[in-house]
Amino acid sequence: MEIRHFHYIRTIYETGSISRAAQQLYISQPSLSQLLKSVEKKVGAPLFDRSTQPLRPTTIGRKYLAAAKHIMEIDAEFRQYVEDELGCAQGNLIVGSSPFRSTYFLASFLPQFQAQYPGIRLQLAEHTSKRLEEAVLSGDVDLIIATQPVDTEAFSCAELYAEEMILVLPANHPLSKAYDLPQDCRGNLPVLPISLLKDTPFIQMHSEQKLHHQLLSICEEGGFTPKIYLQTRSMETALTLASAGLGATLMPMTLLRAFHPQTPPCFAALPMRPCRHALVAWRKKAYLSHAARAFIDSLVDYCRDKGDDL
Missing domain, CATH: 3.40.190.10 (Periplasmic binding protein-like II)
Known part of the structure; x- marks a missing residue:
């Protein structure tokens, strides 16, 4: 079988549909259906259960996909090796x-x-x-x-x-005024114990992002579980929402130096100076x-x- 056949079958598996796979591969659905039947004929058994939507691989289909993935990796490595040998x-x-x-x-x-x-x-x-x-x-x-x-x-x-993690608070937050927190993240920032934010809502990153777990860990060290107002996948969104007064958030210095929301927030360092x-x-x-x-x-x-x- 050709390497491209492995790619086609894997795309059917990933999309769960022959029609969607055909669109992604820029070939006609009848052509892809015919190719799948031809491969199944050579294998001697169906690769997918057609009675389910999305399509699910059969037991033999799962073995085929695992073998196809391995063969494709070997092929890719060999082609890269040849390119490297040619200098x-x-x-x-x-x-x-x-x-x-x-x-x-x-x-x-x-x-x-x-x-x-x-x-x-x-x-x-x-x-x-x-x-x-x-x-x-x-x-x-x-x-x-x-x-x-x-x-x-x-x-x-x-x-x-390495980048230091910084607390971001709305400018009108009581702690921003009490600690005279600056609206410029450059220079030596005042240190703010995280425990003082136990009653402040937080804008948190999504659970698939490591910053999500870093915030939980830092708050745990401070002796509390943060009150989460909302979660987002976008750091710019979290920073903008915190700046608008919806809560505090934890951000890397790399972002704070580069992205400036329309409403400037206030910044504070943490006693443990967490970095990532x-x-x-x-x-x-x-x-x-x-x-x-x-x-x-x-x-x-x-x-x-x-x-x-x-």
Whole structure:
């Protein structure tokens, strides 16, 4: 069977529908149905249960999909190996990142990387921390920009930079006035014990984002469970809502330096000075192409050179 047949069958599985898979693959539905029947004839058994919607793989279908995924990974690694042996700094590279890091971090790095390696074709895959880690482990993404902690048994990684986590409060919050909190995050910020916010509602990030769990951990250290007003997947939204007076939030300094909501909030440091470390990570023992190695080395050098300006 051809490699593309594996790709077609996997797309049927991922979409749960022959018609949706055909649209995604830009081929006709009858052609894809005929291809599936042809593959099933060679296998000698159905790969999908047609009585369910979405389509679900049969027992043999699940084995086929697992084998197809393995074969596709071997094929991709071999093609990357050939490109590397030919000495070409080229190839395709899929990099996973949160929308926040794509906007405020990668956007400043990628022009420099593209100028240095014009033969490397990049594709960005944007999602939450949890989904990105799943994507790199499944082989759908080559590298991800992640934050600690990561499973070191599953991932190899290189550290990029550390960013301090800062409390953001509305300007009209009683603590903003009592502590004379500044509306500029630069310089030495006043320290505000997190325990003073036990009665303040919080704008929290989604549970698939590590910042969600970091807020819970910090509040637990302060002896309380935060009152959550709402959750969002967007750091810019959380910062804007906190600025508008809907509650407090916890944000990385990287965002606070780059994004300024229309209504300026107030800022405070925490006594424990919590930080999180940004990493570039990849599946452990995976073959790293020349393009992937070039991206990792360039990104590490870029972060080292930028230092505190990130």
